[in-house]
Amino acid sequence: MPVYRPLSSLAPVVPQAPLEDVSARIRAQGARATPARIAVLRMLQTASRALSHADVEHALADSGFDRVTLYRVLDWLVEAGLAHRVADSDRVFRFSLAASRSPEHARHAHFRCDDCGRVFCLEDVRVSTPVLPAGFTSKEVQVSVSGACAECNARPS
Amino acid sequence: MPVYRPLSSLAPVVPQAPLEDVSARIRAQGARATPARIAVLRMLQTASRALSHADVEHALADSGFDRVTLYRVLDWLVEAGLAHRVADSDRVFRFSLAASRSPEHARHAHFRCDDCGRVFCLEDVRVSTPVLPAGFTSKEVQVSVSGACAECNARPS
DNA sequence: TTGCATCTGCAACTGGATTGCGGGTAACGG
DNA sequence: CCGTTACCCGCAATCCAGTTGCAGATGCAA
DSSP: OOOOOOOOOOOOOOSOOOHHHHHHHHHTTTSOOOHHHHHHHHHHHHOSBOEEHHHHHHHTGGGTOOHHHHHHHHHHHHHTTSEEEEEOTTSOEEEEEOOTTOOSSEEEEEEEETTTOOEEEOOSOOOOOOOOOTTOEEEEEEEEEEEEOHHHHHSOO | OOOOOOOOOOOOOOSOOOHHHHHHHHHTTTSOOOHHHHHHHHHHHHOSBOEEHHHHHHHTGGGTOOHHHHHHHHHHHHHTTSEEEEEOTTSOEEEEEOOTTOOSSEEEEEEEETTTOOEEEOOSOOOOOOOOOTTOEEEEEEEEEEEEOHHHHHSOO
16 A cells, blocks of 8 residues: 655646636525535636545635535535546545536546556546446446656656 | 445355465465465455455454454455455445456456445456556556446336 | 464554534525 | 525534554464
């Protein structure tokens, strides 16, 4: 079981979707546009990689949201279909924004760096559903690639 | 977060590889052929699906192996290249026998039933490595399909 | 048979995630 | 603009798969 280097801090979130749009999107799900939901959703929108609860908690530490609140917001996002959740190989859930209009059968691909532990979303990946045994029906196909990211490959160590 | 029906008990393990073969395979890795390793390896050899630690613990309850011993045996199997470990979407590790002579880049596919929570190994799946960003290198590609298994599709409920 | 490196059992611990509940607040109707 | 209320949040306790430290047992090679 490898021990990962600490995650590099997230880049400061500079350009964000207008607050009204985010709030409206939340209300469109029949839910309240609370500060926690708005903050987490905006963060996911600008993230270039799948974020763990710890990532979110750390990045929003100044906002004073409770740990549990963030768990619930992330759960809600998944339930509302706004985000995907994948259990990473380190037994940690990671969250990434769902495609705005995802097809019925969601396809998703992630890359995990064995060295730094970061998880990147792979866009543009065509995944074909494998042939299943008789009677089996598929709902979702997830592809996860592990290896070394560019940054870690470049690092001398 | 779905709640899964209890796992149906594993079918009684009837036909097994000869004990000598299993022991020899363990010693071939430069390790001791202990009762726990033999029992777990035989169990994986006859399993038609990926097993969790709980599955193994339950099935071998009569043998009196310690919980921790089973964890360590499973870890050792993975380290020795005799088994694969995947973190399931319920944050539980599942183990399946590795192909006898796996290529350098291991490819593996699993099917997870959203209803009963069981995980099946999909053989005969050709997985192509997705195109990665510049500088990224891949080591392993995992494909996991979720949906409903034949048994749960057949069940009226 | 013996030496000893390796393996096991026990108990305590870790950390991500979940739950229960009392108090707070967003959003609707007026 | 204000009251009502269903939904949401903070807090603290809890859960549970997995891990660690250590003393004692054991496979196995000499």
